[in-house]
Amino acid sequence: MISFTSFPTQPEDAYRTVRRYNDDEDDAMMDLDDENGPSSSKLTCPGETLTSSHDYMRGHGTYVDNDEVIASVTGTIERVNRLVTVRPVNSRYNPEIGDLVVGRIAEVQPRRWKVDANSRQDAILMLSSVNLPGGVQRRKLESDELQMRTFFEEGDLLVAEVQAFFADGAMSLHTRSLKYGKLRNGQLVIVPPVLVRRLKSHFLTLPCNVDIILALNGYIWVSKHIKQIEQEGELGFDAEAVYSNQNDRIDSSTRSAIARVANIIQILASHFIPLTDTLLLEAYEWTMEQDSDVKTLLQEDYGDALVAAVVSKE
Incomplete structure (x- = not known):
């Protein structure tokens, strides 16, 4: 027998609170983009929440937990369009011709x-x-x-x-x-x-x-x-x-x-x-x-x- 139950109001409030926090993170990223162009950088540390996984795609140096994109290494946040990555501080040199x-x-x-x-x-x-x-x-x-x-x-x-x-x-x-x-x-x-x-x-x-x-x-x-x-x-x-x-x-x-x-x-x-x-x-x-x-x-x-x-x- 199948029964239907309604979701309680408390989780919705908690979800709404998380969404407001992520929106603040997104606004901070937008400010960086307006200041530094399409690709911005900001120092972060492992475990720090970067943004929401609903609005951004995770790249290298990040992982998703509870619908949030979280940094997995210490480095600089780099964003290209909707892709968010963290470039490690102690990473090896990536060469290009003419360097x-x-x-x-x-x-x-x-x-x-x-x-x-x-x-x-x-x-x-x-x-x-x-x-x-x-x-x-x-x-x-x-x-x-x-x-x-x-x-x-x-x-x-x-x-x-x-x-x-x-x-x-x-x-x-x-x-x-x-x-x-x-x-x-x-x-x-x-x-x-x-x-x-x-x-x-x-x-x-x-x-x-x-x-x-x-x-x-x-x-x-x-x-x-x-x-x-x-x-x-x-x-x-x-x-x-x-x-x-x-x-x-x-x-x-x-x-x-x-x-x-x-x-x-x-x-x-x-x-x-x-x-x-x-x-x-x-x-x-x-x-x-x-x-x-x-x-x-x-x-x-x-x-x-x-x-x-x-x-x-x-």
Whole structure:
């Protein structure tokens, strides 16, 4: 025998309360979209309710529970139309052709180097994709293959460009320009790749004679300023200078400036502040106005004051 019963009023009230909460979440997302465009970002943590599953589709980094889309990882909320995803903070670098990356030589193989570029698998730098003495376009000989460790050896840092991808998805790098190649006279700072914005130029020079390479894979190189080399000199460039393992003499003031910039980057990254050229310049100028030494930057209260001062100008 089938009987029909009416639903009680209390669950309806509870459902209506949940719907009002989700509508508030949706309104917050709409505000972000109006401010930042069709794809916005906001930091979230696991277990945080993002929106209603009735109005939005769940993407990577989320799950559905009780008709709510909930974050499963710590990261930034990204929305494209009705798709909501969470990009993890500690995710590996996802490369694209033309990206500027900084990597470390992991292994020397026949006619190629394996490079750790903070990606899901090691990148490949072919012997045919580097500048060699005697001209850029000349053929690579057997003698070049025997001398590969005179160019790059295990542990060397280099800056390169993503040229293509192999069938297994590994990056193919090249250093066929004098602005690419082995890195010297500096310090490596590692940040989450999501914090490095795509800029017109990722080679920056601060007034303190410090060069910064904002690599998109999260490896940032801070070094002594080096004057730009004329591109016309590539055909007869000095291989000993380009592939040298010896650092130049760096005076104490330049060393202090390099350490200051490196500490600033670490402070901004610890507060999950995206890195841009203007932001780094403003942060450096603020620290100089405070007339503080390099060690003071490592204090927690000083870092909070730096972030507050820089973010307020944005």
